[in-house]
Structures are given as structure tokens and as C-alpha cells.
Amino acid sequence: MLEEKKELLRVEHLKKYFTTPKGTLHAVDDVNFSIRAGETLGVVGESGCGKSTMGRAILRLHEPTAGKVYFEGNDILGYNKKQLKELRKDMQIIFQDPFASLNPRMTVSEAIIEPLLVQGIYKSSERAAIISRVDEIMNLVGLAKRLVNTYPHELDGGRRQRIGIARALAVNPKFIVCDEPVSALDVSIQAQILNLMQDLQEELNLTYMFITHDLSVVRHFSNNIVVMYLGQMVECAPAKTLFKNPLHPYTKALLSAIPVPDPDFKMERIPLKGELTSPINPDPGCRFAKRCPYATEACTSREMTLMELEPEHFVSCRMIQEQR
Ligand SMILES: Nc1ncnc2c1ncn2[C@@H]1O[C@H](COP(=O)(O)OP(=O)(O)O)[C@@H](O)[C@H]1O
Numbered sequence: 184m185l186e187e188k189k190e191l192l193r194v195e196h197l198k199k200y201f202t203t204p205k206g207t208l209h210a211v212d213d214v215n216f217s218i219r220a221g222e223t224l225g226v227v228g229e230s231g232c233g234k235s236t237m238g239r240a241i242l243r244l245h246e247p248t249a250g251k252v253y254f255e256g257n258d259i260l261g262y263n264k265k266q267l268k269e270l271r272k273d274m275q276i277i278f279q280d281p282f283a284s285l286n287p288r289m290t291v292s293e294a295i296i297e298p299l300l301v302q303g304i305y306k307s308s309e310r311a312a313i314i315s316r317v318d319e320i321m322n323l324v325g326l327a328k329r330l331v332n333t334y335p336h337e338l339d340g341g342r343r344q345r346i347g348i349a350r351a352l353a354v355n356p357k358f359i360v361c362d363e364p365v366s367a368l369d370v371s372i373q374a375q376i377l378n379l380m381q382d383l384q385e386e387l388n389l390t391y392m393f394i395t396h397d398l399s400v401v402r403h404f405s406n407n408i409v410v411m412y413l414g415q416m417v418e419c420a421p422a423k424t425l426f427k428n429p430l431h432p433y434t435k436a437l438l439s440a441i442p443v444p445d446p447d448f449k450m451e452r453i454p455l456k457g458e459l460t461s462p463i464n465p466d467p468g469c470r471f472a473k474r475c476p477y478a479t480e481a482c483t484s485r486e487m488t489l490m491e492l493e494p495e496h497f498v499s500c501r502m503i504q505e506q507r
């Protein structure tokens with residue numbers, strides 16, 4: 184019998200609000216999910232829906248406004264500075280734009296050495312061990328040895344992102360927030376980086392939260408997918424279920440934007456109309472109502488809740504919930 188995978192991360196009622204001159208911006212508003220060790224949770228939604236803020240709040244790069252984050256069963260929002268520093272070894276992040284996240288004055292080896300020293304994995308006097316570890320990590324992420332003394336501007340986007348991945352991997356993490364790691368790359372390079380990340384996951388038993396605005400990127404990669412809209416989860420399901428039987432009108436609209444290779448595949452097409460607003464002092468009710476072709480008054484008169492309509496398939500839409 185297959186051994187049941189253990190839960191690594193659990194997020195409960197997570198909120199991150201920002202105070203802005205126009206009011207309180209509900210960037211992440213009551214998000215709940217868990218990720219099992221060795222699996223990938225895909226997080227999708229349009230730009231501005233709160234994906235990066237959620238990733239940062241989970242890592243405590245932003246202090247959450249409310250909620251709980253459990254890592255290996257421990258409530259990490261109660262961690263002090265020292266405990267947080269230790270936690271950084273387990274929880275890492277890969278950023279969208281490696282050019283922006285890399286120091287232009289650091290060579291490849293310096294960029295990889297930095298987290299090793301900051302996290303106290305080696306002392307700067309342990310030169311031989313550091314050189315050997317840099318060599319090992321460069322090999323792991325497919326960076327040729329000859330690039331060890333090059334600078335980010337001398338490298339293409341794919342190689343720069345390999346440095347970003349190397350920096351995250353240097354400390355031997357268990358969990359990585361991958362914040363649109365291929366969105367800034369040429370399409371031809373995207374597949375190489377995705378393949379590398381998949382290989383690394385298998386080899387190192389990594390757990391990913393993979394953020395993207397492009398559903399097709401996480402299709403074959405994720406075990407489960409969360410769809411976000413203006414700070415809230417609107418649907419969450421195993422990846423296969425979500426693609427086969429999307430239920431929320433917003434998920435259907437996102438899927439409508441993906442070209443379908445199978446001409447027999449029939450799915451209700453919902454074009455995404457209108458602009459994405461921002462969740463400042465949001466009205467009660469469904470935040471998608473302004474763009475939803477099925478919206479009625481009932482959709483805006485009360486708060487939506489995420490309901491499990493099929494095993495492991497959660498949806499937050501009044502219409503779909505009432506049809507069941
Ligand atoms: N530091 C901040 N201060 C105020 N508002 C912010 C801040 N960071 C993000 N936001 C707002 O929070 C919302 C979610 O942003 P973000 O998490 O970057 O979305 P995504 O990653 O999905 O594109 C947006 O409306 C954005 O303008």
C-alpha cells in the first residue's frame with residue numbers, strides 16, 4: 184500500500200491587508216489550504232489578485248494581518264526572530280524576475296555563497312567546503328562550471344533564473360514559494376526551467392507553492408490548484424479535476440483563454456470582460472459579480488463561502504452551490 188503523504192504546510196484564515204490612502208486593501212482575504220510534502224500547489228489568478236502577497240505572508244516576508252500558518256505542525260506566526268532565521272533554511276522563495284532579485288555586482292559563485300554564509304551553514308573560513316558546495320549546486324541547477332565568475336548581465340534570462348533557483352536551494356529547503364519563476368522568460372526557455380524544477384522536486388523531495396497567472400503552466404505540474412480572485416479563493420481542486428470539471432465561472436473564464444489542443448473537448452466558454460478592480464474596502468458578496476455573466480442580486484447580498492461540492496473540490500459561488 185502507498186504510504187500517505189504527510190501535510191507540510193497548512194494555512195488557515197490567512198489575511199493580509201494594506202492601509203492605503205483610498206482605504207483598506209484586502210490583498211489576501213481569508214485563505215485556507217494545505218500542501219502535502221513533496222507535492223505542488225498551483226496558485227493561479229490575474230495580476231493583482233494577491234498571489235505574491237500570499238506567498239510573502241506565508242514566508243513572513245510580509246507580516247500577516249490575521250490567520251495561522253503551520254509548517255510541519257508548528258504555528259510559525261508565533262516564531263521569534265531567531266526561530267524565523269532557522270525557518271529560512273526550510274522555507275525559500277524563487278522570484279519572477281531574477282535580474283531584479285540578483286545583485287548585479289555579485290558573480291554566480293558569490294550569489295550562491297551569500298545564503299550559505301547568511302544562514303550560518305558555513306563559516307567564511309571554510310573555503311574548500313564552500314567551493315565544493317557551490318560546485319555541487321551549480322551542477323544541480325545546470326550551470327556550467329565556467330560560469331562561476333560571471334555576472335548576471337553577462338547571462339541570458341534562463342541562466343539568471345538558474346542562479347535564483349541555486350540561491351534558494353543552497354540552504355537545503357523543504358518548501359519553496361515559486362513566484363512566477365518562468366513568467367519573465369522567453370517561451371523557449373520556460374519549458375527548460377519548468378523541467379529543471381520538476382527534476383529538482385523529485386530528486387530533493389521539494390514541496391512547491393507555484394504561483395502563476397497562466398493556468399497552462401501549472402497544468403501538468405500541480406497536484407492541486409487554487410484559483411484566486413481579488414484576494415479570495417474561488418475554487419480549489421486536484422489539478423485533473425479542475426481542468427476536467429471547472430465549476431466557478433471565473434475558473435471557466437481563465438480556462439477559456441487557454442487554447443485547447445483537443446477539438447472534441449467541449450467546455451462552456453466564458454470570455455473575461457471588464458477590468459480587474461482592486462479590493463479596497465470591498466463590498467460584501469461575490470467579488471467577481473461585476474464581471475460574471477450569471478450575477479444576480481443574490482450574489483452581492485451575502486458573503487460567499489468556499490464549499491466542498493465534490494471530494495476535495497471546493498467552490499465559492501452561490502449559483503453553483505445552489506445547483507447541487
Ligand atoms: N506593499 C503594498 N502596499 C499596498 N498595496 C499592496 C502592496 N503590495 C501589494 N499590494 C496590492 O495588493 C494587491 C495584490 O498584489 P500582489 O500580491 O502583488 O498580486 P499578484 O502577485 O497576484 O499580482 C494589489 O492590489 C496590489 O496593488
Ligand code: SF4
Pocket residue numbers: 431432433469470471472473475476477478479482487499500501502503
Ligand atoms: S456567486 Fe454569482 S457573481 Fe459570483 S461567480 Fe457565482 S454566479 Fe457569478
Ligand SMILES: [Mg+2]
Pocket residue numbers: 231234235236362363
Ligand atoms: Mg505577483
